[in-house]
Amino acid sequence: MRVVIIRHAIAEDRERFARTGRPDSERPLTKKGRRKFRAAVPGLKAVVPTVDVLAASPYTRAQETLALARRAYRKTRVETLADLAHGGSIIGIRSWLAKKKSGATIAVVGHEPDLSRLIAALTGGRSGALTLKKGGAAVIDFDGPPTRAGRLSALLPPSVLRDLADSV
Secondary structure: OEEEEEEOOOEOOHHHHHOOOOOHHHOOEOHHHHHHHHHHHHHHHHHOOOOOEEEEOOOHHHHHHHHHHHOOOOOOEEEEOHHHOOOOOHHHHHHHHHOOOOOOEEEEEEOOOHHHHHHHHHHOOOOOOOOOOOOOEEEEEOOOOOOOOOEEEEEEOHHHHHHHHHHO
16 A cells, blocks of 8 residues: 655635634635645646545635645545544544555645644654655555555655646
8 A cells, every 4th residue: 555645735814714704624724835736746747646535624714725736636536534634533534545455546635734643653763753745745655554554755845846847
């Protein structure tokens, strides 16, 4: 199994958005965030040519990031996973992954610091050892089921994804 962990792209400023009175879960991507992630997606596709399932947090910014990624992975099944929201359950995500086909490539879109904790849990690493930049991705490969420790195969900042896209 291969798990691709994607942090949502650049979103509206948290404090400024809070003044609108709307919940943080509705905070959208900025135009710049959409543009930069749209430019990074071909680079992601160069590293991860196929995705079987693309899942995201129910938060607006994660769903918008998923929609941009989906343009490169058109035949991919899409799911919304509550455990990918802020404070979601790593145990819940692992359980969800364990139900997927052993050879599948699964991509998930979520939030920090939860994604760094998820990477640590899936690789047996130390929590807080790395952070995903907005619009960045990590690739974890498993030789067996995702209940065992996987191998961090790639940590891809968005600038690297955009550079890869330019070379495709």
